[in-house]
Amino acid sequence: MKNKFEKNKIILGILILAQMVFLCQAAFAASTTDPTRTYFGARPLALGGAFTAVANDANAIFLNPAGIAWFRHPEFVGTSRPLFFEETLYSAAGYASPTNWGIFGIGIIDAHSAGSLPTFRDPVSGRITIDTSTEATDYDNNVLILSYGKTVLEDLSLGLNLKFYNQSLSGGTELHGTNLNADLGLLYHPLYIAWLSLGLNYQNALGGAIKWNNAAGTEDLLGSTIKIGSAFIVLGSKEALFQMEKQKLMLAVDFDLINASVLSDQSSDLKIGLEYSPLSISGLSLRAGYDCNAGVGLGVGFEKSGFRFDYAYYQNSAVSGNNPSYFSLAYTIPPPARKLFEPQETSTPYIRIDKPKDQTITPELSIQIKGIAKQITQKGFWAPSTEAFITYEATNSGTLEKIIQMIPVEIFQTISYEVRPIENLIDVRLNGNSMPYNKLGIFETMLKLNPALNRITIEAITTAEGTVTKESVRVLRYIPFSDTSENHWAIRSIAFISTFKIITGYPDDTFKPDNPITRAELVTLLMKAKGGAFTGSLEVAFKDVKPNHWAAPYIYQANLKGIVKGYPDNTFRPTQNLTRAEGVAILARFAEIEAGRDLDLVPFPDLPEGFWANEFISKAKSAGMLKYLAKKSFDPKVPFTRCEAAEVLFLTPFIQDKENKLWETGVVFAPTISASLEVKP
């Protein structure tokens, strides 16, 4: 809950900041070409530029720096080719690498166009003629990007780009201009919506302008763009919206809000991309995209051993005849071999089951299973050290001499901890069967429950090691009573007592929790709880409990064991409702609680000293059987209700032991009583 609140605050804060700066920018000067606004990496290009919420490779440096926060290994991407009728030489390269302080990246985009010819008007013909006496003008427009990305919550990352703009005109004209700007990125993979990703990139958050070194100090505006993206895994094996084995289809949609200062006549842009991966052909991806302002993209990607080759066919809708082929190369650098002093990672996978909690009780027929499979990645390095090895040797004098040997060992010096998705996770299983999960390891499904105990085991399976971790929770499904809600204060006790068949309720499926319990009823259920074989014969001790009384065997057995006693007039008064003092006294005797040293003489303030039941009430209290009366008065004369009886009985060590056995072994306590007991008149 706290995480969710923090996350909402972060997202809201960034959106408000973005909105304020965005609206404050005004187009009061000329605008300049921003080479980061249109990125020609082949994969994003084939997706029509819809990449803000995808951002899962090194192209993210240019399109959403928050994406690099999820990198596990260093990644590189690069492309270079002549652009736009070969009038511009375009190059872009990016590299991002995990460090102990987050993921850092560096990128550069350079656009160079040469040979703008100086001219003069021919005095004879009056026509425009090349001025060969003056050098042609070249134009270089490049941006150096320093990126930083970090996951701030399990499902949220933030990114920052510092951008150093550098423009120059050379040759016939000599001018130089610079600007420092920033991109702010956000990427959100909702923990429990595995098929959805949301992204935001506030490009050129500082607005800003290229400041030229001419005498007038000309400034050309760069302008901001707010890119809002979403990505949906439509088809896939586990995490997708629609499950389809061995195929993966991702839909990405970007919406750009373009500030008036940007050198574009558009105020917004919509981009849509599709990426399809037939998992039967390893490493192959097919792509298609559409940019409402620019054109159509098609593409293909091949990935093998960390290398990825991307091709995009991208046609600018404004004009035909341009070379539509774009290429990119990407490489994911594998982790280095383990060496002393070199930074290493050790990972400990774990499964956290958020729903249900262990030892949950529920009357529902099915239950939601929800949680996450993660790994704690411990960063550090192996360093040589020594460990003392102590032995004792007998000396000639007969004493023992302590011998300390220093043994060289390697110890892992931890630098930091980080929680990440489990590497190479290929399956998450619920009780041995595959269950839906997403790339972050988040799993969620519904499970049908059996009556009584259900053991729910989640396993994480990786390609390399099979099951790397498992976690179990236990759920008791009880048979509900129509008049006792799940929120009843004694529901846990009632659930167990009824599961153990000690109290079975009424034929109309009610429990009548607030009804008073009679002396005969309580004694009966206690004796049933004890179980065992009642054999032999008992003399009638109470004149109001005849041998044919339905509870006679239980009353006399209890009397024999000292659990109940009659009244001085040789009556038991079986139909008389119990008071709370009587009920607790009987249950305390039933529980056979030993008197401790610190037994309270007056266990509750409202009980008078010397009250006949104080000893039993104190014993019950000290055994934790009266938690429901904590900080309350005891009210000894109030009727002892059925739910109180269930609560106090459940908390007796005898039933607690049965509960523990149920959780541990799954065996449901089922007392059996022999019917051979005879009560003689």
Add this chain to the structure above:
Amino acid sequence: MINQSLNFKPIKIWGIIIAICGLNLCGSIFLADICSAAQTKPTLSITVNGKTIFSGDSISSTPSIEGTVTATATIDTNSIKISVDSTQEITAEAITITPILAPYSYSIHYQYITALAAGTHDLKVEAANTLGQVSTWDAVSVSVAASNTNAIQSRALNYPNPFPPSPTNDPSVGGTYIGYELSNDANVKIMIFDIMSTKLREISCTAGGTGGSAGYSEVYFNGLTNAGKTLGNGIYIYLLVIDGQVKAKGKLTIVQS
């Protein structure tokens, strides 16, 4: 100076008398020759489709020949003729000749109805005065493109380059002229992009109109986008597009003053 020129001596006076007698002897032809020496040949100022053309230029296959003939002597309007390759001669009867200041100045106009054959032609206009003095205007090797050929005949250039933008659309403040030569009348789009291929401006020129008629044309570009945003310092690329095809391209440089 004047006093000196009026200071005649007797011998000089006799000389003049003898000279006048000599002139009388030579007759009127001699006198006329003396007078004609002060007259000039007609002056021809010719445009084709309203444009000044030079040898090697492109013209449409049905050019409109226009211009003026002026002279200090009487112009012989019957002598005015237009010829192509010295063979296809258009005589004065077919030419619309309108006096401006008769008989010394006339405007002429002839619209070719029958298309000239594709290829290069020598175009010539002649006019004479009543003294028989003949003037000729000619353009050698002007080319006529096939009717289905739309091409930019020469390299597209812009002047001035570099230039500052002119937000007020005032050429004296800034902006540039993009010059090119069309082989035929055509609908021309001038599209201006930044170096990242973002389209910024489109100027449409209709066939036969400014920037869309055969021959040399210049179109003014003020350095602003379609939406009126001013382009910053840098190089921009312009494309000349006819029938959806890029026929020529060039680069212009904006440097703000």
